[in-house]
Amino acid sequence: MLIAIVRKELLLVFRDIHALMVLFLLPIVFILIMSLALQDRMGGDSKEHPGIGLWLESETSLDKEMVAIFTRLEGLRVERAASRQQLLRLLDEKRILAAITLPENFTTAIRSPITDDREKLHILYSASLPASMRRSILGAVREALGEYQANRLFEYYNLPDEQRRQRVDHLIGHSLVVTSYHTRNGRAEQPNSVQQSVPAWLIFSMFFVVIPISTTLLTEGQQGTLQRLRTIPVPGSYLLIGKLIPYLGVNVIQAVLMLLVGIHLVPLFSGEGLRLEGEVWLLIPLTLAVSLAAISFALLIAARARSTEQATTLGGIGNLILAAIGGIMVPTFVMPALMQKIAALSPMNWALEGFFAVLLRQGGWEMVWPEIFKLLLFAGSLFLLALHSYKGLTDRKQ
Amino acid sequence: MIKLCAIDFNYAKQPLLFNELSLEITKGSLFGLLGPNGAGKTTLMSLMTGLLTPSQGEVAIDGKGYRNHRFDILSGLAHIPQEYAFYPQLSAAENLQFFSSLYPGTMSQRRRRIEHAIELTGLTGHVKRLAKHFSGGLKRRLNLAIGLLNKPELIFLDEPTVGIDPQSRRFILQSIQALNRAGSTIVYTSHYMEEIEQLCNDVAIMDHGRILVHGPLNRILEKRPMVEIDLDPQQQPLAGTPFNQAIEEMGFTLSHHRITGKPRDQKQIAELLTAVSREGIPILNISYGKHTLEKLFFELTNTHLRD
Structure with a gap:
């Protein structure tokens, strides 16, 4: 039945x-x-990282170093723009989540103890970007600036590249932090x-x-x-x-x-x-x-x-x-x-x-x-x- | 035998529908239950099939009550509702297999019962089709076939011929007669009076939760010979005239140039005709004799519309 x-x-x-x-x-x-x-x-290694746009009002050798640091940022994809208009267009087309403008002589201004607003790096967020993403991008930019500053500090010691990178990593905390995931069997995937x-x-x-x-x-x-x-x-x-x-x-x-x-x-x-x-x-x-x-x-x-x-x-x-x-x-x-x-x-x-x-x-x-x-x-x-x-x-x- | 003994019933938060209602249906009869919409036919049938329980009184089938012998009673009973009580997404064969497997029996017994039901309802050649693709007549026949799978001794049929063509209707009525001849007791409700007259040997008419009349069909209709005289409607209005008064004094009713009533004897019919002829009103039609079921139905339940 x-x-x-x-x-x-x-x-x-x-x-x-x-x-x-x-x-x-x-x-x-x-x-x-x-x-x-x-x-x-939600974790995972995506093949597509969220993008940020970068435009330099002028470009010196120091600026290039700054750009190189930006492009190495973890979890972000950096798109270079040739002009302010192109930067804004990338934002309009939703190809990037935030547009970063490095003002003229920024690499000089960064060493000054005080800078006025015109000399500061400017981040323009997409209006719909959630707060968590804004914080992530701001954190990443600050990390890039910190790395740049640390590099400048160690310039005076005239160290070989490898040693200098190790000290910079140590100073900004890269080499001081290790991450893993809590699982019962201790596997760290x-x-x-x-x-x-x-x-x-x-x-x-x-x-x-x-x-x-x-x-x-x-x-x-x-x-x-x-x-x-x-x-x-x-x-x-x-x-x-x-x-x-x-x-x-x-x-x-x-x-x-x-x-x-x-x-x-x-x-x-x-x-x-x-x-x-x-x-x-x-x-x-x-x-x-x-x-x-x-x-x-x-x-x-x-x-x-x-x-x-x-x-x-x-x-x-x-x-x-x-x-x-x-x-x-x-x-x-x-x-x-x-x-x-x-x-x-x-x-x-x-x-x-x-x-x-x-x-x-x-x-x-x-x-x-x-x-x-x-x-x-x-x-x-x-x-x-x-x-x-x-x-x-x-x-x-x- | 079905015996309803002084049953009371009401739906939740509703007034009492049945108040000490009693009814007996003899074994082997083909019982017709008539009544206008809302009279309580379906509720009465639900009480007889154990779908509902009376608040007072008892329903007994062959002396057994539902309280203590529910499955015993149900195993010999079939309820064929007015709706198509099967699965339209399944084929006729799948429906028959499913419902037959709910009854006790071996595989071969079930197979024989299915074959018998198919044969009796003329479904051969249609069993593999999905029921949803069936015509109204085939659906009614499948509905009936499913009800026959336990070889029931007692069959409840709720308006089994609604919405089908005359051929299917005739076939179903013949099948019901055949089942009755084979020994099954059948309780049948319908709004088609001629069906009840054709099929049933025992009839009850109910309204407002009361059985108004119950007994063998012939006796019910013979009990109440009726006279009807249609007068020429071209004549002047007769309401309130001395002629009208005289007719009413004789115990008849005059309405819209029609005289109706139950005469005491044939002598009174002669007196009535004399009175009409004395008034000089032309008679268009005279009828006298046995009631038809339809006339009795309207006489008992009135002609006003029901919800």
Whole structure:
């Protein structure tokens, strides 16, 4: 009996082209777009660094040295402009994020204890540039100036180039700082944007089972199929479990597919690929727990809604809110403290933390089980509520 | 036998729809349930099929109540709702396979039941097509076929011929008669009076949650012979005239140049005709005899429009 219900549900979902697009195409597109778009913002070595424009009102040999320092700046691509107009055009065309003008005799002015505004280096930011990027660019420019100044200081010692560079690096801190990433197994590989995008958009798409589940359940109610089913000697719990099992399978297929997209498809679009490291097997119980939470949430919405339109609207908006507060759309680390506390209430956040524990932090069972436990508790509570509301579906039809 | 014993029922936050309603439907009958929209037919059917539970009283099928014998009752019952209660995205065969697998039985038993249902409803040659591509008639037949998969002894049919062509309608009515002849008790609702007259041997008319009349069809219609006399409408208005008063004193109703009523005996019909002829009003049409079901229906439920 249960096999027949499961088979029927699978036939229904795999014949619903819209559901398939929402469940499979939407997350693939999101993963591709967000992995590529954020690869430089969320770690990873992008092949395309954000650009800044540089125009020198005059060019001396010292200016050339300054330019050389600028072009070596970490994480920035420097485009030289031949004129102020060209510099502004680069900014208008969005080829650069900020335009830097080195005034005439800047390299002389830089040595003066006091300079007036006309002698200062000027940074013109793109109006839409976020504060974090402005701070990064300002920091990079100050670092370039510091390096230039340090070079000038060590000129007096007449040191060989190698020694001078070592002292400059030491003075401005380059050689005093070393960075790494905290992972349980101590491997020092930098997490990339795919590592963050794949779980985020996978979780988001898993929760979108609300669309096919509510469509089939409410259509059954509206068409009288549910009435017929309730006059057949089958327990209501079987009918709901019969919906749960196939969507568990759909969610697992989604998970496998999205991981494969992260590993194989994203690199084809010039991004970095997803790396599966650590105790990858933990993704299995985690995925099942996320799936149960998503399906129970969908079943409750479907059982409570009065029409397909209401269910898809409620489900869609519910998913968007859970995703927005849960760190799917905006990473929780950029949220203020209050929002981070609110984020911890979203099941999508528990799911995301679970995936990050495995994929980013290479965590073990002790890091993942609290998230799995919360997800299963959420799933169990909502499933019971859905079961209670399920009978009401036919009663409302009379 | 279906027995509803003094049942009360109301929907949440709604006034009482059924107040101590009782009804008995004998085993093997083809029972027609009539009533205007909102009369309570579907609710009554839902109570009989266990979809709803009365707040007072009990529904018993062959002496068993839903409270203690729910699955036992349901295994021998089929409810064929007015809506197309199947999955349009599945083929007819897939629908039949799915619904048959919800009933107990071996694979070969299920296969035989499916074949029987296909044969009885004339779906052979259509089973591989998706149900959403079916015509209205085929959809109705598939709806019926699914209801026959458990070889039910009791079948509830809620307006099974709505929106289909006369050929499909005839086929479905013949199938229902065949099922009844084979021993199934059938509870049938329809707005088509001639269908009920053609099919049913036992009828109930209900309105506002009450059974207004119930019994064997012939006896119901014979009980109330009716006279109708259509007068020439070109004559002057008759309302308020001494003639009108005389007609009403005899127990008849005169409205829009039509006299209607139930005569005590044939002698009273003669008196009525004498009175009309004395007035010199030309008679266009006279009818007397058994009610038609439609006339009885309107007499009991009035002709005003329902929501």
